[in-house]
Amino acid sequence: MSGADARTRVVAFSGGVGGAKLANGLAQVVDGPALTIIVNTGDDFEHLGLTVCPDIDSVVYALAGKNDAERGWGREGESWQFMTALKELSDQTWFQLGDRDLAMHVYRSWRLRTGATLSEITAHICAQLGIRARVLPMSDDPVRTLVHSDEGVLEFQHYFVARRAEPRVTGFEFSGSAQAARPAGSETLLDPKRIAAIVICPSNPFVSIRPILAIDAWSAWLRARSCPVVAVSPFIGREALKGPAAKMMRELGLEATTMELVRIYGDLVDAWIIDEADAADVEAVEAAGVRCMSTATLMRGVPDQIRLAREVLEFAARV
Amino acid sequence: MSGADARTRVVAFSGGVGGAKLANGLAQVVDGPALTIIVNTGDDFEHLGLTVCPDIDSVVYALAGKNDAERGWGREGESWQFMTALKELSDQTWFQLGDRDLAMHVYRSWRLRTGATLSEITAHICAQLGIRARVLPMSDDPVRTLVHSDEGVLEFQHYFVARRAEPRVTGFEFSGSAQAARPAGSETLLDPKRIAAIVICPSNPFVSIRPILAIDAWSAWLRARSCPVVAVSPFIGREALKGPAAKMMRELGLEATTMELVRIYGDLVDAWIIDEADAADVEAVEAAGVRCMSTATLMRGVPDQIRLAREVLEFAARV
Numbered sequence: 001m002s003g004a005d006a007r008t009r010v011v012a013f014s015g016g017v018g019g020a021k022l023a024n025g026l027a028q029v030v031d032g033p034a035l036t037i038i039v040n041t042g043d044d045f046e047h048l049g050l051t052v053c054p055d056i057d058s059v060v061y062a063l064a065g066k067n068d069a070e071r072g073w074g075r076e077g078e079s080w081q082f083m084t085a086l087k088e089l090s091d092q093t094w095f096q097l098g099d100r101d102l103a104m105h106v107y108r109s110w111r112l113r114t115g116a117t118l119s120e121i122t123a124h125i126c127a128q129l130g131i132r133a134r135v136l137p138m139s140d141d142p143v144r145t146l147v148h149s150d151e152g153v154l155e156f157q158h159y160f161v162a163r164r165a166e167p168r169v170t171g172f173e174f175s176g177s178a179q180a181a182r183p184a185g186s187e188t189l190l191d192p193k194r195i196a197a198i199v200i201c202p203s204n205p206f207v208s209i210r211p212i213l214a215i216d217a218w219s220a221w222l223r224a225r226s227c228p229v230v231a232v233s234p235f236i237g238r239e240a241l242k243g244p245a246a247k248m249m250r251e252l253g254l255e256a257t258t259m260e261l262v263r264i265y266g267d268l269v270d271a272w273i274i275d276e277a278d279a280a281d282v283e284a285v286e287a288a289g290v291r292c293m294s295t296a297t298l299m300r301g302v303p304d305q306i307r308l309a310r311e312v313l314e315f316a317a318r319v
Numbered sequence: 320m321s322g323a324d325a326r327t328r329v330v331a332f333s334g335g336v337g338g339a340k341l342a343n344g345l346a347q348v349v350d351g352p353a354l355t356i357i358v359n360t361g362d363d364f365e366h367l368g369l370t371v372c373p374d375i376d377s378v379v380y381a382l383a384g385k386n387d388a389e390r391g392w393g394r395e396g397e398s399w400q401f402m403t404a405l406k407e408l409s410d411q412t413w414f415q416l417g418d419r420d421l422a423m424h425v426y427r428s429w430r431l432r433t434g435a436t437l438s439e440i441t442a443h444i445c446a447q448l449g450i451r452a453r454v455l456p457m458s459d460d461p462v463r464t465l466v467h468s469d470e471g472v473l474e475f476q477h478y479f480v481a482r483r484a485e486p487r488v489t490g491f492e493f494s495g496s497a498q499a500a501r502p503a504g505s506e507t508l509l510d511p512k513r514i515a516a517i518v519i520c521p522s523n524p525f526v527s528i529r530p531i532l533a534i535d536a537w538s539a540w541l542r543a544r545s546c547p548v549v550a551v552s553p554f555i556g557r558e559a560l561k562g563p564a565a566k567m568m569r570e571l572g573l574e575a576t577t578m579e580l581v582r583i584y585g586d587l588v589d590a591w592i593i594d595e596a597d598a599a600d601v602e603a604v605e606a607a608g609v610r611c612m613s614t615a616t617l618m619r620g621v622p623d624q625i626r627l628a629r630e631v632l633e634f635a636a637r638v
Contacts, residue, residue, distance in 0.1 A: 048425050048426065048429040049368075049425065049428050049429035049432050050425070050429075075404075078400075079398060079400045079418065081397075081398045081400070081417075081418035081419050082401065082418050082419065082421050082422050082425075083422075084419065085394075085418070085419035085420075085421075085422035085423070086422040086425070086426065088422070088447055088448060089422055089423065089426045089443075089444055089447050089448075090426050090447075092426075092429075098400075099398065099400035099401045099404070099418040099421075100400050100401065100403065100404035101404075102401050102404075102418075102421065102425075103401050103402075103404035103405040103407070103408055104404070104408070106367050106368065106369070106401075106405070106421075106425075107367065107405060107408045107409050107411075109368050110367040110368035110369075110411075113368050124408075125408055128407055128408050128409075129407060129408075
């Protein structure tokens, strides 16, 4: 059974939009079930009685080819009749819920209330949408990212959507992470002897990847790895393509540079892929004892996603 | 304060579609807050974790001018993107939820979970939509109509929508009605000395009006009246315009006639308005000691609703 023992599996850690793009590239390159994408649930929240899981949905929509590439979040071909009607009834309209997107939230919230776990529900949704990769919430237990800021402690979506990421951050808290376990069944699925590469997608280090690593079971699992961890930088020329990662670094008194990212992840990452705009940083990273290469990390469409996924896996094989 | 003591108030008992039409006619004729519409909640149900109140919504949409007059239920200008997306995820698609209509269900379910009562939520919705009449659920306590049939005991929406009212009914049960109270505050609002008329709208006697009367507080209040109760027959030529009322009567071994309706309501109704197609029945009803008149009860649009509402109130004034 040497084939079954071969290192063919890939595990990716992902947040939402940027991470979801690379996750989709990996899903196009890795044979379906051999890919597991562990998704941040720290920015999940309860809104109008619905459990909304923005990062899971971004990954699911990307893998199902249903994401809106223009807007960068939600579903393509979305309509907003629900929001129009909601505005007649309520002032709770700060979070946009598309008519089609709402099916996800209503279906998931209903199943959660009837006792299903988030990972069971996500697996069902993926099967229904023809997604063969395994999309795994980082935990079935609720973990909620809290943003400490000059406006006080804010729930993540309040900070990110309602307050448009404007408050100055001073720190982060992942409420519930100490009690959170990995989803049931994930131990056998992620047998370290079978994994060829672990990929950290180009997601926000503070609010997309750190909530996952704040769960002891995941950070311990990562430390016990016997395969390379390759991280793709979310920065292009010292700015995040989208989202507040670089702004957060500056507010925390850090420079928004590759080297700072390398320090943040420390020995959890064996190799970095950074953008060609930051190619000058390769030498310094390698001098620090961490493998590094530069390439075009901007993913304008699925062909870019596939190309970058291939480069990531080829780099992992060389590390 | 003789003005305040004048009998200017009107109370209507209503189910969904047919009842909502007359309720809207009354709302156009009676000065806003002087009209209270007590609405059946026996066919409310939980669907995908949402509390759906079809009769309240039919009345609210009619009074807000947002009802779909063609289809006979739901909102005008409705779209169905949510259902399209839901079908990708789930087989729980037997009940149609329009994109705009969904705002009502999501908003109400959320408020119920946060501890608001159905009557408080309904009052808020009416205020938001500019409805000046008071729309009052028959109770804030859950009452659920169960249809006993040749297919067993069916929840009402299962019987009505999923099974298209095809099973042969043998009886009805109003689960929870023994424990159900009138909404808080309704006692003072409905001070019998100030009420000019009580109207029973042209709704199904078994599954729209009986659930209301099954609540002791309402039937006792009706018996203690000091003003006439005028009922409008839901039949036109021995058939219900819409819905299974006549079919139910036949299945219960009753004739779908005016006289049978008169017997069903007994002394709870002082005067009947029946359709001109059934004008021949007027004499028999009056011979039984109940006032009766015939007119055009078909309401094709708001002008018909207003005309019939005026006739109802004029008849009540003469009884």
